[in-house]
Amino acid sequence: MEQQAKDYIPETRGDLLAEIVEVTRDFSAPPLILTRILELTSRPDVAIEKIELVLSSDAAMAAKVLKLSNSAFYGRSRNIASIREAIVLLGIHAIRSLVVASGTHSLYSSGSALHRLKDMMWEHSLASAIFCKMLARHQGNFPPEEAFLAGLLHDIGKLVVLERFPEKYAEILQNTELTTHEALQREKEVFGFSHAEVGAALVNHWLLPENLVEAIGRHHQSCEVEQLFGMTTIADALVSQKGYNLMQPDPEHKGLSAALELEELALRFDEEFTEQRQLFT
Secondary structure (H helix, E strand, O other), X not given: OOOOOEOOEOOOOOHHHHHHHHHHHOOOOOOHHHHHHHHHHOOOOOOHHHHHHHHHOOHHHHHHHHHHXXXXXXXXXXXXXXXHHHHHHHOHHHHHXXXXXXXXXXXXXXXXXXXXXXXXXXXXXXXXXXXXXXXXXXXXXXXXXXXXXXXXXXXXXXXXXXXXXXXXXXXHHXXXXXXXXXXXXXXXXXXXXXXHHXXXXXXXXXXXXXXXXXXXXXXXXXXXXXXXXXXXXXXHHHHHHOOOOOOEOOHXXXXXXXXXXXXXXXXXXXXXXXXXXXXXO
16 A cells, blocks of 8 residues: 555554554455546546446446436436436546445445444435535535545545454444544544544555545544535534434534534535435435
């Protein structure tokens, strides 16, 4: 794994990094098509035909992309009938978000005795992604698709730790009396690292942009709306207050919506989330 000199990928902390790398190696690999699409869309001069060919090679993924691209969340005024049309009309970044969303959902929905727990974790991740995208549109300081991915993947480290230490981590996640901050502290006490650090290490290994790696690694550190990691923190906090989280919302985030003048955005969120949640059921 390529390391970066950032505190959210703690390369200078010896044993901790070794533990994080070990945990991410045990994690299920992302679908091959997701890996290929991430590789292609990272190239500024990639040909649409190449993306179309990869997506069309997987009927299930192609169907999901068409289904998602025709949703109101992407503002379409007419039906998109082909993968090529979806790429042209939505753009490469939107297509990448759709594929990552579909691929990530498959990781959360894999067969497991902890299926209900994973489903609730997915719901929180999707809710955070939708609110983060809405916030990016509202603020106008980050590409909405980048914000969507930050929200979608911000807790991917939880899924990794749950797969590696199912009983030990489920005990923390299922303690619904814990606040988000208390659960984070419990992780550090039990494992010696947090899900944010694990998530940052994983998506860095997936070669996602550094801005996204930082957002995932620092999504509990700040509510700076001018930063992508701050927007991710805000989205996480506000959807938690709406009940889309296993943990209790942190008391210090009470009134955050009013303080940032996001009440109207919060009201619109429920309709957006209801539609998107149905697309993945």
